[in-house]
Amino acid sequence: MRLISLLGLPFVAALASAAAVPFKGCQHKVKESIHGPPRGWSKHTSAPKHHMLELKIALPQPKFPELEQHLWEVSDPSHSRYGAHLSKEETDALMAPHPESLDIVNEWLASYGLAEESLLRSSANDWVTIRVPVSLAEQMLDTTYSVYKHAETGESIVRTTSYSLPEILHDHVDLIQPTTMFARFKAFKSTLHWTNQAQAPVLSTSSGTITGPAGNQVDASCNSSITISCLKQLYNSVAYNTSATNGNKMGLTAYLDQYANNMDLQQFFQLENPSAYGSNYTFVSVNGGLNNQSYAAAGVEANLDTQFGFGLTWPTPGTFYSTAGEPPFDPDYFTPTDTNEPYSYWLDYVLSQPSLPQTISTSYGDDEQTVPFTYADRVCAGMAALGARGVSILFSSGDSGVGDGDPNPATQMCHSNDGLNVTKFLPAFPASCPYVTAVGATVNIPETAVSFSGGGFSNYFVRPAYQEVAVLEYLTKLAPGTYEGLYAPEGRAYPDVSAQGVNFSVVYQGQTIPVDGTSCSSPTFASFVSMLNDARLTAFKSPLGFLNPFLYSAGYSALNDITMGHNPGCGTEGFNATTGWDPVSGFGTPNFEKLLALVLSLP
Template sequence: MRLLIWLGLSVALVRATPFKGCQHKVKESVAAPPRGWVKHAPAPKDHLIDLRIGLPRPNFPALEQHLWEVSDPSHERYGAHLSKAETDALMEPHQESIDIVNEWLASHGLEEEHLSRSSANDWVTIQVPVGLAEEMLDTTYHVWYHPESDESIVRTTSYSLPEVLHEHIDLVQPTIMFSRFKALKSTLHYYGKEDVTLTSPSGGTITGPAGNQVDASCNNTITISCLRQLYNAVGYNSSATNGNKLGLTGYLEQYANIADLQMFFSLQNPAAYGSNFTLVDIHGGTNNQTPAAAGVEANLDTQFGFGLTYPTPGTFYSTGGEPPFIPDDLEPTDSNEPYTYWLDYILAQDDGNIPQAISTSYGDDEQTVPQSYAERVCADFATLGARGVSVMFSSGDGGVGDGDADPATQECYSNDGTNRTIFIPGFPASCPYVTAVGGTVNIPETAVYFSGGGFSNYFSRPSYQDSAVESFLTKLAPGTYEGLYNPYGRAYPDVSAQAYNFLIVYEGNTTYVAGTSCSSPTFTSFVSLLNDARISAGKTTLGFLNPFLYSSGYTALNDITEGNNPGCGTEGFNATIGWDAVTGLGTPNFEKLKALVLSL
């Protein structure tokens, strides 16, 4: 059937077209796939892939300027977030680009009914057989295999476009992107299923960073009560009706089990027992309730995120996208990074339908995502920020590396063909338009050893963090890690929160988990509570947080000054006074933050 589709589409090639005889020119290429990928076999011609075509956004600098202004507490436009119509207009390509790309697609038999367009018309997605994609892109696709993870994808190392299209198309994917979108494997440490009994709070107390008393049991087991005590939010009650919402994302067939959620509520927040979240399925996503289908990641996110913020309404986005297929199984489709489908969906939503704070606990090594693609996706996150949404990402669990260092030397290497020894930043945490959340442990808090942090090789350092990062860099001994990181790159994480010994319910049992997958929904929950306070006071939501955090918000954070994040055969960076590349600006003090955001 697929072969017939391809042959039917190919008939269109005989029509007269200005692209006939037009010379193809290489648009993008990579010297080699990242370490660990091996070429398995030519991709079957009838295997279906989702080609995602990015059209230029000539007015993005104007949108970015709006973002800086509405996110800067010192600017007169602070909080004056843009509408969907306004951001769509700023992200829309020139009509000339839309027209010529339409003409090119039509020359290959792909008419409007075959296309899916983003809300701003800046992305076009088409599902085509590999054979047709190879004709369109003058390339050859192969199945690439990653033995260590047993994953396989369909990719190429170079693709071309007719020269006339180069100024009208930024990129086409999946082509040269070999990223491995990860959750449990990199941003969540799972200790295994075990029955855990909640420790009685009668075992004494510890003085927390806010000067208040925290149950001593919180040094061994993190619960909702512990986080509220530690981060000074005991007694704050959010509204169920003021319009505030919290959003959590799920990918890679991570399902949030409702029975586990109710058991968790009964143990840690009885008032929430019987409540539920709104499920939104995207791109074929589901939320399988078979007990064995429960996902540790999804359970962690929903239990702590919605448990901390109850009764604030919560939304869980389950985005589909088959996991990489087995080379000999040709049925599943091979797609792009799943968060791009989520972005298409969320950016198409009307004003008021998007949660004002959203957490994602997934990511890639930055170098496995082509820079052109990373920049495009990052700009989409900027659009969300301009619309008043706070977007948080886990900073990763590989310290300054990727958790995939050379077994013999423990060093990490570049994949640009030079095989240089370097630190490996993570993406989307490295995007300057999101808030990256690192991890801490214990009371008093120290940096947890796996907290992802460092400096982007793609994105330059944004001005909002110049002072903080320069101060950190001056504290490094001369020559420290010279050549291993980019001191001029966007630095992350921005903030942090507890990331170890979180007690969740999984498959009907209590168990411990750890990772920056814990810290991102935790920090996001406190941001949601801050939004609740502002909305109830008649103010706008916080939106993109970083300009606020680096200008004044840091004064209401708990500075973490101990610990480091080893990786790539080094001890990594050290936590220190002020911002650092392990814990960022620190962990939240809710009462201080609330007073500060209500004064803006």
């Protein structure tokens, strides 16, 4: 579902000669460039020549269309291969570059003294990572790096707006980063509320009840504070108990120095799921990621994810991935390495593992246009490989409605970054990737789509076949000319589903605080998916894997349709929630009992 196909990549034929190609004398040609840094970034100073860069080089994946075909077949409940997920070795073979690409890139690196022992390769050999000083990177890429500063946050990164490669390399290298990528990849939290004084936890002890979306009675307190009990009541899973021994696992990711505090987790378990008290998760460090346990280092995002994700699915074993790597670089002090954004590092790691959690949730992202298409395309391809291996990947849809990172719809500057500076809606990535399940947010009972729920249409990826009918049905309901020119109606539409996303009762630094955002809704929906995988594994069936073909063909019938609300931004009211799929709430929130019956009826 890429706008640019990888089919039929030409390969340079003049590689038969045993002599090394004289790359240093070759004519360089621009490989990638952007008009300028995204809004908020400005050039500050020249990059120090000794500053170390960790460059990741992506080699083409000529067999990706074959991998994609496998993904569609094993994820389609009506296909005879449904659930026949691929192994690590099979996906590696389908992601591997052509041998000619490996050879010529190796020769190019060797011409700069970078021998095999100094290279780090991904499991499929489709990524090569090197550590070089800015001075050498500038020679290799015929570019000039600068330190760019962000006006709002003060953070700095070392980047360029254009780089070049010898023309002979262009068909053998998809991209090199960090070069032109200015994405900040923030956690999707709309608002955070807490005081210096500990607050009394709000638990579901009220004698009053209200009618939930499944027609059952729900504690009235759930309209003011969301707890584990509230979510199980709302989404109809009170009677379901997961297993600790059937091989099912739940995975959560953390980036940007977000640490999950274990004392906070145990306090949360005591308050909201006493049976889980004393249990823990498996911590996995990726690229040197840490999980600092000092109270001062506790992260609201990481606490939210682990407390609700592992609290809802206990006793299912949980895995918490902490991936190092973030853009900020302080040019006033010596910093040894300016790292790339962390998704590619996480993908490198998980795709190299023979066994993975069946469900993984991520609550991070950024404006799609801040991520170069080439990079977004490759990260998205990695998500496709995970789906083909039977992993359900869920992402928060974003916290700015149809707009940018400014939480105030009235002040959002929704301008394109292509030099035209036209007003347009700003979709979020990775939510816009067609191989992931994007989760929007709701509020209150009865449920309404919350105003910050990210949604819209990708400018990078075309609409996948699985959502053609549902999205066209929505588009026909829009008045002719509505938001014409502000969005790409042929693009991948998101979110796919939604869940509660306001007033989650989280323990942070020993205090109970309310948290809002699609950061709440993604681990919530993922937890119910993990329960469904638990049931299928107990019944000796395959895990669900990539969810969207199921959701758009049958699964939507077991979701609570959200018909009220809209997601304003860019000086507009945004899209509206309505009957059926919509770009605010997707198909709606889970009714676990209905979903359970459906997934157990699948082969």
